[in-house]
Structure formats: C-alpha cells, structure tokens
Amino acid sequence: MTEESKKRLRSLKDEVTARLDEIAASGYDGYRHALDTDERLYAYADDVCMHPEGHNLYEQLMLARFFDLVSRYEWKQKRVRNRIRFLEKIRFSGLNGRQSYRLTNSQCFIVAGIYGLSMQDGSRLIRDAYIEVPRKYGKTTFTAGLAAGELMVFGDDNAQVFVGANSYDQAKICFDEIRNIVRDVDSDERYTRVNREKITFKTDVRNAYAQCLTANAKTKDGLNASLVIMDEYSQARNTKTKNGADLKNVLTSSMGVRKNPLTIVITTASEVIDGPYIHELEGVLAILRGEVVNDRVFALIFMPDIDDREDDPKTWHKVQPHLGITVQENYYEIEWQRAQLSAENMMNFRTKQLNIFAINDAKVWFSPKDANRLVSDFNIDLVNGRPLTAVTFDLSVHDDFSAVSYTLYNGRDKSFLCHTDYYFPEEALEGHPNRELYLYWHRNGYLKLCKGKVIDVRMIAEDIIRRTKTLTIIRFGYDAYKAQDLVNILGTLPGGREALHPYSQTYGSFNLPVESFEMLALRDEPLIHFNDNPINVYCLTNCKIDKDNLENKKPIKVSENRKIDGTITMLMGLGILFSYERNG
Numbered sequence: 001m002t003e004e005s006k007k008r009l010r011s012l013k014d015e016v017t018a019r020l021d022e023i024a025a026s027g028y029d030g031y032r033h034a035l036d037t038d039e040r041l042y043a044y045a046d047d048v049c050m051h052p053e054g055h056n057l058y059e060q061l062m063l064a065r066f067f068d069l070v071s072r073y074e075w076k077q078k079r080v081r082n083r084i085r086f087l088e089k090i091r092f093s094g095l096n097g098r099q100s101y102r103l104t105n106s107q108c109f110i111v112a113g114i115y116g117l118s119m120q121d122g123s124r125l126i127r128d129a130y131i132e133v134p135r136k137y138g139k140t141t142f143t144a145g146l147a148a149g150e151l152m153v154f155g156d157d158n159a160q161v162f163v164g165a166n167s168y169d170q171a172k173i174c175f176d177e178i179r180n181i182v183r184d185v186d187s188d189e190r191y192t193r194v195n196r197e198k199i200t201f202k203t204d205v206r207n208a209y210a211q212c213l214t215a216n217a218k219t220k221d222g223l224n225a226s227l228v229i230m231d232e233y234s235q236a237r238n239t240k241t242k243n244g245a246d247l248k249n250v251l252t253s254s255m256g257v258r259k260n261p262l263t264i265v266i267t268t269a270s271e272v273i274d275g276p277y278i279h280e281l282e283g284v285l286a287i288l289r290g291e292v293v294n295d296r297v298f299a300l301i302f303m304p305d306i307d308d309r310e311d312d313p314k315t316w317h318k319v320q321p322h323l324g325i326t327v328q329e330n331y332y333e334i335e336w337q338r339a340q341l342s343a344e345n346m347m348n349f350r351t352k353q354l355n356i357f358a359i360n361d362a363k364v365w366f367s368p369k370d371a372n373r374l375v376s377d378f379n380i381d382l383v384n385g386r387p388l389t390a391v392t393f394d395l396s397v398h399d400d401f402s403a404v405s406y407t408l409y410n411g412r413d414k415s416f417l418c419h420t421d422y423y424f425p426e427e428a429l430e431g432h433p434n435r436e437l438y439l440y441w442h443r444n445g446y447l448k449l450c451k452g453k454v455i456d457v458r459m460i461a462e463d464i465i466r467r468t469k470t471l472t473i474i475r476f477g478y479d480a481y482k483a484q485d486l487v488n489i490l491g492t493l494p495g496g497r498e499a500l501h502p503y504s505q506t507y508g509s510f511n512l513p514v515e516s517f518e519m520l521a522l523r524d525e526p527l528i529h530f531n532d533n534p535i536n537v538y539c540l541t542n543c544k545i546d547k548d549n550l551e552n553k554k555p556i557k558v559s560e561n562r563k564i565d566g567t568i569t570m571l572m573g574l575g576i577l578f579s580y581e582r583n584g
Helices: 003-025 039-050 057-072 077-089 105-115 139-154 168-185 246-252 276-288 313-319 331-339 343-353 368-372 435-443 457-467 484-490 507-521 534-540 565-583
Strands: 128-132 160-165 192-194 198-201 209-214 227-231 262-267 297-301 388-394 402-410 415-425 448-450 472-478 500-502 528-531 543-547 553-557
Touching (some): 003 039, 105 128, 105 297, 139 209, 160 246, 168 227, 246 262, 262 276, 313 331, 331 343, 368 534, 415 534, 472 565, 507 528, 507 565, 553 565
Parallel strands (some): 160 209, 160 227, 472 500
Antiparallel strands (some): 402 415
16 A cells, blocks of 8 residues: 555545534434434444544444444344344344343444435335454344344245355354254244245245355255355355355345345455455445445455554454453453464464465565555656666466566666556456456456457557666567567567567566565565555565575465465566676
C-alpha cells in the first residue's frame, strides 16, 4: 500500500468519525425508531460513535451505512425482535453443556443489520452478509442459530438451508451445531429427521430442509437455496482441480425464485492471499468506502486500522469485541508471547487473532509489508528525459499470463523504477484455476486480456513500440522459450536486432540481480520502486530464494499456483542495467 493510499484511509476515518459524532450529537434524530428496537443496538451504536479509537474504519463505515439505509428504507422492528428472541431462547453447545446465551451488542447489530431493513414490497433488503471476525468470536455457532431460525420458523415453507465450506470437517462444525439445536428443540424427533448431513421434516407441517455441502460435493443440481452459509470462506483456494468459488456460485445461482434469499459469509483471515474470498472482500470494502453502490450488502469486519500496533492491547480489543466475554481477558497477551517463538506462530497470530491476511514470512523472500514499501504511484507514460531502460519479457502461449517489464535507471542517484504490464488470453480463462483472481485484476485495470485462446504477441509489441518513443531502450532481454514471434517483430525496429539478447535463466545469471535487488530494496529509503499494480506485490511475495551448489541465488515459487513472472522479468531488467553500468 502506498503512502498516498494510507493517507486516504486516515482521511476517510476522520470523515466517518466526524459524521458519526454529528449523528450522536443530534441524539440520533431520525434513527431512534431503529435503535429503540433493542437497548443493545443503541449501546453498540453509541459506543462506535463516541469511542472511534476503539473501532476500526470499516466498522465505523458500516454503522454510518446502517444509518443511511435506515433513513431510506422501511424498518421492521418486530422482525428483528423476533430473531433476537429466537436466538436467545434456543440452546447452544458450551463449556457447561447446552445453554442459552444473551446476545452481545455487536451480535444484536448483525441481526438488525441483516433483517431489519425492508423494501417497499416487504421483502428483506439485505441479500449478502459478510461477517469477518477473529477466532473465538463465536461466529459459527451464532450463524448456526440464524440457520436454525430459517429452517424451523422464519423461512419459506420449503426453505432450503445449505452450509458450505472448503473442507468437510469445517462444514460439519456449523452444520452439527444446527443439528444439535434442532435435536434440542425436537428432542423426541416427532417432527424432524436428523441425519449426518441433512435435516428434514417428517410431517407435512413444513417441507424445509438443511444440508451440509463441501467444495468437492458431486451433486449440486436441482437446488433452490433460500439461505447459504459459507464458513471460513477465506481458506478456499483456486487449484487445478477446483475453483474455490464454485460451490458458492452454484448455491447462490440457485436462489432465483426466492423472495428473501440470503448468503452469509463467515470467516477469519487466512494465509490464502490469492483465493476467491480476498478479491470478493476488496469489492465489499469498496462498498463500505462508498466507491461502489450496493444497498444489498451488510458487512461487519473487525480488523486493525493501518497505524495500529500488533502488540497493543487497544488493538486487541478493537479487533476482538468479545475479549473478556467469550474470550478470556489474558488470551491475547498469551498468544502474542507465543507468536514471538516462531514465524509460524506469528502468522497464526496475525491471521487468526488480528484478522489480517498474511503469509509465513520465513518462507518467502519478501513479506507483503516489505514488498508494499516498494510500491510507487509513478506513471511510465508521463516520464520525461528518455531515461535508460531495459525491456524484458517472459511470455506464455495460452495457460498463464505474460509479463513485460520496463526497468528505468536514474544515474543521478543510482535508483531504479520498474513498470510491468501483464497479459492473458481471454478465452483461456474458462476453467483456469486462477480465473476469479485474473478477472478481478482485469476489471481493475491490472491485467490486459487478449482476444482469443493464445497470447496476442502483436498487442504486446504495439505497447513496447509505443514506449520506445519516450524511453531510451538499451536492450531487450527475454526468456528465449516461446519468445520468437515477439523477437521477430522487435527486430524490425531501428537497432532492434542489436538490442535483442536472450537472458539466460540459470542461477548464475540471476545471482547479481537478486543480490542487487536486496541491496536496493531493503534500505531505509529504497532505491528501487515499481508501479502500483498489485500483481507486482503478488509475484514478489510468491517467491522464495533457492541456491545452486555454487551458492548462486534465484527466486522460485513458494507453491505451484503462485506466479512469479513479474519478479523474474524485473530482475532480468535489473541484471541488464547493472551489467550496462558496470561495463559502461
């Protein structure tokens, strides 16, 4: 994240804090009919408004969004009260056996935010809910209560409730709690039949049922879902054998005939930084920031603000509203001490306790934090002075993206700027394990899609040739594999044949640029930056350093589906420029 992006978030927090303070100062004029639904709803809202330091930006934005929606849509007080009453009447599993619980303030806000707002025809406004909280909040059992209510009382007569997850064990945790609730309510099984993976009704009182499904379930046709719960969706991955979003897409696409369909995503952050959820989350955050208009989404996300310290108890209370309630008061202190013992423990603390997406710093060459320090907002098409530039490319035919890097050298302070363009054939997206990720990048202008099933070499050549007018290209470096067509085109340029040189992909050829990059990037004030494209950070954080028997270094992938092409082409350009300076 650039410093400019951080400034925007700080400014946005100041703005929403002022807005909520203004609402509180008015005595919540215009919103009391909603807040008076339950004293805890008022208490939650008042705490967020009056103590902004204890709540993160996106929690504040959701409350401000809630007030805005309340002012524009009909409020169903009875519907919210009935849901709360049901949740507090049923019994959940606990340390002392099954017992009822009084909802916390934030849980009441979730119920109100999802069920309280209504369209003119009486249908529920909210269709998609995102609840992202740290571990031990009680999100799975809480959501199981919502599902039980849909199944037994509040849903359609033929309601279909589905619990989905990336793994069978995870899906069963939530589903088993629903089963236990139903068994507790209907202890003599007069009305229900409860099996391992399905709950149905015996009589004609209701035709509803609930079912447990996983990402590898074979039969999902003929569904007519009314409520879909995706548990720990952040752990869903895109692999060669399955797309992590497939199960969710199949279930939600079956909701067309429902008047009040609802999808609830409940999750904690994870180490999966290239799965379907994190890109869906970007869209949700954009809605909260007001950059995208979608009144149908409710999202309550507990996370640190950008300047919060990981070791600060204030941060711990901000991200975990149930600290001291469902979580022991000293739990975070103990977990923080444990996090100091290993990189694995630290990653677990960040993802599960702070609700931050992170990967194991010990396994990667550059952590996301170090990689993001190198992001710059420079625009290569506005560069003046025709700087010395190495153009390097690594092409794929049809199965993955191609990368073209422009590495610019500033001789005055011996610094470097690197701009990388990424290309992918549009028709190759179908069935690709990273389809959702690539579509997200394309929609946001980070990945260029070529028409057809194979990479469009002419499209890439046109971009390179256009930039030769403003840059002094000293050399074209390339991985000779699959590059011949582009090499032939560039060879027709004046001086093109002389400037074209294949770049060896051996460890020895990468040792100099790897060590040079480390020297430039890890300074207090880095001397190398790249353009503000998240694929650059994605590639860099997917690298780990391998060594040959001569101790030469080269980046390799941390796992099969993590691409590093942009880092490879950037290092090739750096290697060319360092050799040019040394030989010049």
